[in-house]
Amino acid sequence: xxxxxxxxxxxxxxxxxxxxxxxxxxxxxxxxxxxxxxxxxxxxxxxxxxxxxxxxxxxxxxxxxxxxxxxxxxxxxxxxxxxxxxxxxxxxxxxxxxxxxxxxxxxxxxxxxxxxxxxxxxxxxxxxxxxxxxxxxxxxxxxxxxxxxxxxxxxxxxxxxxxxxxxxxxxxxxxxxxxxxxxxxxxxxxxxxxxxxxxxxxxxxxxxxxxxxxxxxxxxxxxxxxxxxxxxxxxxxxxxxxxxxxxxxxxxxxxxxxxxxxxxxxxxxxxxxxxxxxxxxxxxxxxxxxxxxxxxxxxxxxxxxxxxxx
Ligand code: SF4
Numbered sequence: 001x002x003x004x005x006x007x008x009x010x011x012x013x014x015x016x017x018x019x020x021x022x023x024x025x026x027x028x029x030x031x032x033x034x035x036x037x038x039x040x041x042x043x044x045x046x047x048x049x050x051x052x053x054x055x056x057x058x059x060x061x062x063x064x065x066x067x068x069x070x071x072x073x074x075x076x077x078x079x080x081x082x083x084x085x086x087x088x089x090x091x092x093x094x095x096x097x098x099x100x101x102x103x104x105x106x107x108x109x110x111x112x113x114x115x116x117x118x119x120x121x122x123x124x125x126x127x128x129x130x131x132x133x134x135x136x137x138x139x140x141x142x143x144x145x146x147x148x149x150x151x152x153x154x155x156x157x158x159x160x161x162x163x164x165x166x167x168x169x170x171x172x173x174x175x176x177x178x179x180x181x182x183x184x185x186x187x188x189x190x191x192x193x194x195x196x197x198x199x200x201x202x203x204x205x206x207x208x209x210x211x212x213x214x215x216x217x218x219x220x221x222x223x224x225x226x227x228x229x230x231x232x233x234x235x236x237x238x239x240x241x242x243x244x245x246x247x248x249x250x251x252x253x254x255x256x257x258x259x260x261x262x263x264x265x266x267x268x269x270x271x272x273x274x275x276x277x278x279x280x281x282x283x284x285x286x287x288x289x290x291x292x293x294x295x296x297x298x299x300x301x302x303x304x305x306x307x308x309x310x
Pocket of ligand 1: 026061085086087088089114172173174175235267268269270
């Protein structure tokens with residue numbers, strides 16, 4: 001179907017089905033442009049919790065749509081492509097997590113939102129990169145804490161909070177792909193540039209960053225900074241929103257180890273969603289996200305704690 005027709009049809013279905021389209025910053029630009037709201041994980045969770053729509057079209061990855069379903073059991077939640085997973089969520093299976101957790105009695109469990117509903121049921125509180133520091137600091141200083149599933153975000157939080165967290169050994173395939181050598185070579189070409197990085201990046205990248213923060217934090221920093229040039233170490237989809245919100249600024253994607261056509265990192269999971277698939281999931285109400293009521297009620301508790309704390 002032609003793009004113009006697809007957009008017309010999506011707009012028609014949005015009214016007919018009383019649907020809201022929530023899109024993550026890492027979605028392709030056509031999806032961001034048609035979304036009712038574009039944001040990072042925390043912002044999208046809040047929108048999902050507050051919506052009065054009957055159908056939530058979640059243009060993101062599976063754990064995000066699952067979180068929206070946990071918050072909205074009575075609504076239809078659809079994901080354009082059910083295979084849109086996440087290396088962090090997929091690398092943290094409940095059976096392994098249960099064994100890991102059992103080794104650390106007396107520890108509280110803080111999990112990054114990038115995990116399955118099953119892992120959330122085993123957690124005391126969920127966090128995103130926007131509120132992780134605040135959530136860790138909500139526990140007494142001497143409270144031992146397990147943090148999963150992103151070891152890079154965990155190491156960053158250890159430094160930020162001066163606490164000795166026990167870390168699950170998981171990582172994001174996109175944020176681990178940035179090359180320090182190439183980044184330094186690029187910085188030499190643009191010595192006035194500010195390097196901004198997401199805390200899922202490796203410690204060596206974070207050490208050279210001028211600003212570290214969530215996707216929204218990076219966006220706000222770049223928009224409000226006096227600097228003109230930025231090297232951006234996160235998924236390349238954010239460049240679309242940045243170009244809209246910070247016109248006139250030069251935005252350079254941080255280079256990855258692998259050479260690719262755009263010299264940047266893209267999340268293959270996020271990019272499984274297309275405008276055509278978005279249209280089809282709205283039309284047919286499929287693939288629909290389902291969560292058993294028992295799991296949902298248990299997973300809701302640490303998500304609600306996060307929303308209260310943030
Ligand atoms: S960018 Fe990384 S953390 Fe985000 S969905 Fe893709 S694999 Fe998961």
